[in-house]
Each structure stands twice: as structure tokens, then as C-alpha cells.
Amino acid sequence: MDNTTWVANDTGQSDFILLGIFSQSKHPTLLWVVIFVLLLIALSGNTILIFLIYSDAHLHTPMYFFISQLSLMDMMYISVTVPKMLMDQVIGVNNISAPKCGMQMFLYVTLGGSECFLLAAMAYDRYVAICYPFHYPILMNHKVCILLAFGCWFLGSLDGFMLTSVTMTLAFCKSQEIHHFFCEVPAVMKLSCSDTSLYETLMYLCCVLMLLIPLTVISSSYFFILLTIYRMNSAKGRKKALTTCTSHMTVVILFYGAGIYNYMLPSSYHTPEKDMMASVFYTILTPVLNPLIYSLRNKDVTAAVKKMLNVGTVLQEAIK
Secondary structure: OOHHHHHHHHHHOOOEEEOOOHHHOOOHHHHHHHHHHHHHHHHHHHHHHHHHHHHOHHHOOHHHHHHHHHHHHHHHHHHHHHHHHHHHHHHOOOEEOHHHHHHHHHHHHHHHHHHHHHHHHHHHHHHHHHHOOOOHHHHOOHHHHHHHHHHHHHHHHHHHHHHHHHHOOOOOOOOOEEOOOOOOHHHHHOOOOOOOHHHHHHHHHHHHHHHHHHHHHHHHHHHHHHHHHHHOOOHHHHHHHHHHHHHHHHHHHHHHHHHHHHHHOOHHHOOHHHHHHHHHHHHHHHHHHHHHHHHHOOHHHHHHHHHHHHHHHHHHHHHO
């Protein structure tokens, strides 16, 4: 065994060092507080949205079922990376073992892939609701919704398994410092001393499938939706149809915009700082914004909130 091979195998088993975003900031304490507040908002906002959907009978529809799945994914998404990052900053430790890095990577990619397909399923749901309203209860019954949700989770986990298994079996003989705040695939891959050209091609093709196939479904769905809305005679009907789609399109643009930048643009467009900012956007900000987008722009959800607050007021008066 030559010295180079020994180094690769030896460092492949040692801890990685996450440099994170706090080392790049002039005010790390203030940044820590901001991220902690965003974490609380994301967790509480998505929890409340899930509770409202499952407690209010008026929200027991396919659209809100998918929104509840999106909120669940967002809660897990932000929990995979941010709590560890905040805790490491407090205790002054920023290392992560190879098995924990692999687990974090698997969960992160799985949730990201699942959300890609879920957004496509949500677009298909809106397409059926607007273009085939009379067949909607049959085409989007409870069994179909469950199967679509299961398919999203399965395809996401398949993507997570493929990317993680290949990335974590690479030989790491360069610096163990990951220029990121979590074990994201491109950032970890940069540490490898192996020839990663074949793997980079594989990852690119995989990400094209994971991003472009759902994006094609979303684009096709909204093309027919807009065509149907254009043909509507009722101005009120047009407004209602557009309102139900606007929130979803906003979420799609936020999520896919950052995802395409990180995983599909050539390496010449990337720097560690830009990559971290893009990851902050869809790892932290998107889970914060999604429940706000679906609640503030949705009359059914705001009505459910008012109903819940009224029940709380009645209970307080009854206790007094």
C-alpha cells in the first residue's frame, strides 16, 4: 500500500470540519440570533398549519393534504441542518463524523428530492381541479393522494440513497474542511482526491431528472390551467382560479430557483460563499416563507385561524 492510498483511507474515516456561515460574518452573534428566530418561526408556522389542516373539516381536501405534506417536509428540512449549526456555534465545536455527515446528506437530499416531486403533484392537483372540476373528486380521491405522496417520498429517498452512497465512498485526501454549514453533496465532493468527473456527470443527470421532470409537469399543468382560465367567462371564476395557483407558483419559484443554481449551473458560476447563500435561501428561508404564503394568501386558512382563536376565547371565558 503506497502512502497516497493510506492517506486517502485514513482521512476518509476522520471527522469533517464545517466552516459554516458564522466564520464569514462580522457579527456572528447577531446572525445566530436571526437564524434562531427564523428556525422558531419555521417550526411554529408549519406546525400550526399542519394542526389547522387536520383539525378543520373544511380543509380536508387534496390541496390541503399536499400542503400539510409540504409543511412536514419543511419542518424536517430545516431541522436536519440548522439546529446542529446553531449548537456548534454555542459550544465552539464545528466537526462532524463521516457517518453523521452521510446521514445528514441522505436526509437532506431525500427531503429536497421529495419536495421537488411534491410540488409537481400539487401542480397536477390544481390542473385537475381547474381543468376537470366535475371529475376532480374521482381523479383526486383519498387513495390517489396517498399514492402520490408516497411516490414523492419514495423517489426522494431513492435520490438520497444514490447521491449519498456514491459521495461518501469517495476517497478524501485533501483538506477535511467543508466550506459549508452542512454536508451538502457538491461541497463534500470538492474534498475528494479521486477522479470525480464520471460522478459529476452522474450527479448532473440525476439532478436534471429530479428538477426538470417535476418542473416539466409543473409547467405543463400551468400551461393548461392558464388556457382554461383564459377561456372562462366569469371574472370571479378567473380570480378564484388564479388565487389558488399564485401561492403554489410563488413557492415553486423560490425553491427551484435556488435548487437549479446549486445543482445544475456549471462550476464556473459557483463560489463557496455563493453556494452557502443559495443554500441558506432554500434551507432556512423557504421553510419560513411557505406557511406564510399559504396562510396569508388563503381565505380558507385564515378562516380556520379565526375559528380556532374564537374557540380559544370561548374556552377561556368558560374557565373564568
